[in-house]
Structures are given as C-alpha cells and as structure tokens.
Amino acid sequence: MKNCPDWLNESIFYEVYPQSFLDTNGDGIGDLQGVIEKLDYIQSLGCNAIWLNPCFVSPFGDAGYDVSDYRKVDERFGSNRDLVRLFNEAHKRGMKVTLDLVAGHTSIEHPWFKASAQPEENKYSNWYIWTDSAWTESTAETPLIRGFSDRNAAYMPNYFYFQPALNFGFEEPDPDKPWQLPTDHPDVMAVREEMKDIMRFWMDLGADGFRVDMAASLVKSDPEMKGTIAFWQDVRAMFDTEYPDCVLIAEWSFPKHALQAGFHMDFMIHFNTEAYTALFRDEHKRDGFGTPGTLYGDSFFDRSGKGDVTRFLRHYTEHFEATRELGYISLPTGNHDLTRVRCHRSMAELKVIYAFLWSMPGIPYLYYGDEIGMSYIPGLPSKEGGFGRVGSRTPMQWDESRNAGFSTAKAEKLYLPLDPSKKRPTVSEQEEKPTSLLNHVRALSALRREYPALGADGDFKVVYGKKGRYPLVFLRQLGEQKILVAINPSAEKCTIPLAKKYSQLDVLKKSGVKVEQVDRKTELVMSGVSFALFLIHA
Numbered sequence: 001m002k003n004c005p006d007w008l009n010e011s012i013f014y015e016v017y018p019q020s021f022l023d024t025n026g027d028g029i030g031d032l033q034g035v036i037e038k039l040d041y042i043q044s045l046g047c048n049a050i051w052l053n054p055c056f057v058s059p060f061g062d063a064g065y066d067v068s069d070y071r072k073v074d075e076r077f078g079s080n081r082d083l084v085r086l087f088n089e090a091h092k093r094g095m096k097v098t099l100d101l102v103a104g105h106t107s108i109e110h111p112w113f114k115a116s117a118q119p120e121e122n123k124y125s126n127w128y129i130w131t132d133s134a135w136t137e138s139t140a141e142t143p144l145i146r147g148f149s150d151r152n153a154a155y156m157p158n159y160f161y162f163q164p165a166l167n168f169g170f171e172e173p174d175p176d177k178p179w180q181l182p183t184d185h186p187d188v189m190a191v192r193e194e195m196k197d198i199m200r201f202w203m204d205l206g207a208d209g210f211r212v213d214m215a216a217s218l219v220k221s222d223p224e225m226k227g228t229i230a231f232w233q234d235v236r237a238m239f240d241t242e243y244p245d246c247v248l249i250a251e252w253s254f255p256k257h258a259l260q261a262g263f264h265m266d267f268m269i270h271f272n273t274e275a276y277t278a279l280f281r282d283e284h285k286r287d288g289f290g291t292p293g294t295l296y297g298d299s300f301f302d303r304s305g306k307g308d309v310t311r312f313l314r315h316y317t318e319h320f321e322a323t324r325e326l327g328y329i330s331l332p333t334g335n336h337d338l339t340r341v342r343c344h345r346s347m348a349e350l351k352v353i354y355a356f357l358w359s360m361p362g363i364p365y366l367y368y369g370d371e372i373g374m375s376y377i378p379g380l381p382s383k384e385g386g387f388g389r390v391g392s393r394t395p396m397q398w399d400e401s402r403n404a405g406f407s408t409a410k411a412e413k414l415y416l417p418l419d420p421s422k423k424r425p426t427v428s429e430q431e432e433k434p435t436s437l438l439n440h441v442r443a444l445s446a447l448r449r450e451y452p453a454l455g456a457d458g459d460f461k462v463v464y465g466k467k468g469r470y471p472l473v474f475l476r477q478l479g480e481q482k483i484l485v486a487i488n489p490s491a492e493k494c495t496i497p498l499a500k501k502y503s504q505l506d507v508l509k510k511s512g513v514k515v516e517q518v519d520r521k522t523e524l525v526m527s528g529v530s531f532a533l534f535l536i537h538a
Contacts, residue, residue: 002327002457004264005245007049007096009328009456010075013365014047017336018055018077019415020395022366023407028414030395030406032078036089037190041427045371045438046445049096051211051249053336055083059109061162061399062101062385063336063393065213066107070198074168080205086205089339098247103195104217105158105165108148108371109113113164117149127158127189128164129220141221153179158217166191168218171227183219183227192231196238209239215263216252219337223377229261236262249330255319259326265363267330268319270338275319278311280341280353300472301353303529305490309328310467320361320460328456330355332365337374340369340376340392347373351440352489353415353512354380355531358444359476359485369396371427371441383416399428447508447533453481454533463502470494471526475536491528498522504537 022034032055042050053198054064057074064074073083090097106113115124129154131144138144144154145161158165168191169183181188199210219227232248239246239262250266252258253273258266269276279300300307319329333354334341341353350373358364377391386393394416398405404418404426411417418424430436448454453476463484464473471488473496484502488494500516503522505515512530516523526532 002264002325003240004327005247007245008247008264008363010449011049011096011363011456012047012448013049013051013098013330013363014042014045015051015053015332015335015365015367016042017053017368017393020393020406022396022398023415027076028407029076030415031076031258032073032082032086036082036086039089039093043093043095043442045366046449047366048094049092049098049208050462051098051365052086052100054100054102059107059162060384061107062160063383065102065385066100066105066109066160068107068109068111071201072276083206087208091206091496096247098204098209098211098249099202099207100213101199101210103166104168104214105163108162108164116164117155119149119151126181126185127167127191129167130154131177135229156220158214165220166195166218168192168220168231169227170220171222173221176405183230187211188519192234199235199238200242203243203246204444207246208361209243209249209264211249211251212263213251215250215258215261216254225257225261229257231518232261232263233260255323255327255329259323263327265328265330267335267365268316269332269334269335273315273319275312275315275401276287278308279331281338301349301356301489303349303489303491305470305492306325306468306518307489308468309470311474313462313465317460317462324361327390329362330365331360331362332367333357333370334392335365336367336369336393337389338392340374342370342373346529347437348511349489350437352487352529352531354437354441354444355509355533356472356485356487358441358448359474359483359533361458361476362456364445364448366441367392372397372427372430373437374425375419375421377417377419380417390416396425397426399426424528442483443509451481451482451483451535453478454474458483464496471496471524473524483508484534486524486526486530486532486534488512488526488528488530493525493527495525496524498524501532502536504535506537508533508535510534 018030021028021030024033055073055077056067057069057072058064073080112124112127116128134152134156146154156165169188170180173180173182224229247264250258250263252266253269253271255266298306300309377394380390383390393407395418430438457476458476461475470490473486476483510532512527513532514525
C-alpha cells in the first residue's frame, strides 16, 4: 500500500497559470482573487486539487520561475493574505492547493544572491555555486557565467543566466576544484534547511504541498542521482513527520528515480523518456516548437495512424511496475511548457485523448483551458522568457464578452493577446452543449470517481497494443471490478477479436464503437477516432 495522503488517490488536479486565468482588478494580469472566484467552476470539472504556477515575488524573467522572495506573494497577484484566503476557500469546498516550488535556483535579484556576489566573504558566499576564479571556463558539466560582479569568481546557472544555481553540493566533487563543495558541507546544509523551512512556512499557512520545478537538478556531479535522491528523501521524512497530509510532486519525468526519492507523484512528460512524446507531442517537428533538429516518429494520437503505441508502453509499464507501491505517475493534458494538446487536432480527437488520460492509473492533470480545447497560438513574441511556450499561456476564454471575459483592461494591456480566431472556444458556449468537450471532461471525471477500477490505484494490463497497429485496448481492475478501455485515435476503422472473458460488456461511455458477434466470436469494431469504456461482467 502506498504511503500517501488519503486524499491523493481520489484527486484530479487543475493547473492554473495565474497570469492568464482571470483578472479581477482590470490591470490585464490574472490574480489570486480570480482563482478564488473560479473555484466552483474548477470543482464542477471534477477537479478537487489545484497546482498553482509561481506566484512569489519575482522580476519575471522566466514567468516567476526566477524567485526573489520565497515567502511573499508578488503584488501582481495580490498578497500573502489573498493566498491564505485561497487556501481557506478551497478547503471549504474539500479542495486542495499545491504551490510551485523552484528549489534549484533563484533570481539574480534575490537578496541571497546579491550578498553572495559580493567580493567580501559573508554568510551567503557559498549558498550559490561559485568557482575560485573569474577566469574559470565553462564546460558541458559546469556551465558558468563570468564577469557578473566584482567577486573574483564565476557562477553556475541552473537554466537561464539570471537563474543562479543554489548550492546543494556535489555528489562527486572534483578534488582539483575545491569550490565544488561536498553535499555535507555546512553551507550546503544551510541551503537545504532553508529550503525545508520555506516549505514549512507555506504549509503552516495552509498549502497542501508542492510541485517542485526541475526536481532532479539540485545536486551536481550526480550521475546516478544518489545525492539528489538522498536530499528529497530527507524532505519526505520531514513531510511524513510534520505534514503527513501534504504532498510532494516532482517535475522529474523519471518516476523510478522521483518516487524512490520520496515524491508522492511524478509527471511523465516530454523529457528523460520518449513515452509522453510518443503519445501526443511529436507534432512539434511540424510546427517548429521544441528542440531544433530533433527527429521523432509520429504521435500515436494522430489521425494519420502512423504512430507506434509500443514506444509509450515500453517505458510506461517499466516505470509503473517499478513504482506502483511507492506513489503515482501523472500523464497531464499539457502544461505551461508544452504546445497545447489541441495542436493539429479536432474536438473529437481531444475527446479520445481525454478518455485515455482519465482511464489511466495515477493522477490526471488538466491544464487550464484544455477542458474547452484552447489552441496554441503560434508566432507570438516572447514574454517573460516564454519564447515558443508563450502560445500555450494566452488568457482563459470564459465567454463572448470583452477580452473573452478574462479582463476589463484594454486589449493592449493584457498579459498576452487572446486567441484572435472568431471560432475560439469559450466556457459559456460549451456549458450549453451536452456533447461539448467541457461536458465530456465532467462525465469522465464522474466515471472515474464512480468506478474505482478507473482510479489511481487500479491495475493496468495491456490487452491489445502492437507495434505500429491500432487500437490500444487495456484492462483496469481493482478487486472484482474490471473495466475494458479501447482507444482508436487513427482515422481508419479497425476491428480486433476479443477473448471470451470479455464477451459480457456493459457500456459506460463510448463514441463510434460496437461489439459484434461474428461466427460465435466477439469482435470489437471501432470507427476512426473512437473510444469506449466497458464494465466487464464475470
């Protein structure tokens, strides 16, 4: 049995990018009051937990992933009091709120870094990774920024140049480079304890845990991740002792490491394995989003029918079997770093994708706007370090009023431009249509809660999943309850035989699928872009 908070296995999360969600004060930027006002809407989707993207004080060189004060909400979003009010209002509804923790680096504007950059030795000198000379040259293992200040040293960034790496130590320090401090150095330990205290600060105020950005990036020279895993195991021990009802969620995309490290859950997304990319994200080879020059096969969830589901299954089943007693894997609809799942797809195709995601083990994550099929907007100029990611961060489309109901500000004052299409989807329009994507999401969430076999802890077994072939059929089971899930994202009709044990089926939800008896044999007949969930009778 997993050692996780009781509420986690029944969770469906909603990711809120606060800048783009709802502006309540007319400045063109979304705020915490906007999230509070939409809690009932989020709950209506079947989502009972929120992942709130960064809201702390920041110069916003990287949309808040460059923190300059971990203990204070940035004024663009409101105040600490507003965030506490969000916690309280969510809890009144039986909902949870997790914050985004950037643990591996800060902004160059953080007071710790400003002190660290001083030539005179002080408390913070070793809180970041500095070399012993301004002339130390970068290598692939230790990229460096030189000449930043009068300190005779170069510092190591964790991502952009303005995101200096906090010093969690080196698992295998180079003895010829004394600036590479071991993981048990007193200054390294001080950084680690400070990060734990920051978590305590927010959990004491009502936060229900954290999603940790770049969770694998902390300890350097750590090829087997031993040092990084050991640090997070220490954090998890703190959670278990002091905050047993709070969760620790990794952006690691390698569940075998993340869950061993003590995280309750890890996202399996677009790096470290090809699993997620094989499902949805190979389209970036056509729209120019992603790593230039990288070649991939076609996505399984593509009408072309040229995908290969085994590219996903071989990685997913390996990680699922290795971690099923430790925690959960999440396959999200998307996030703020990815093209929208709507790219190149119709609403019917999205319905098939969501039927798959809501039927898988682990915890579903819904990125704001994906429930109505918001589009990725190409060609937007970079905003706050977004570059190609900006097109997935445009304002939420609530209704047909001014600025799609996102803000009363003038259009030029908006955080980002709206989708310019006259056919852009909105919540209000889809609320009125029983067959809309929005109501499809609600129905899937209700099914997942009604049938525990579809939930986080149900077993997962592939019934039909062959290289280069369609459909994908899998079994979910918990106790005596068994549910058969069939998914055909391709435009082509497909038919497969079903074993006798699957001959007694009750439809839970389907589109374009029939079960036929042919010569005393049961066949599953699936039209193009179709899905079905069946309850199996013994």
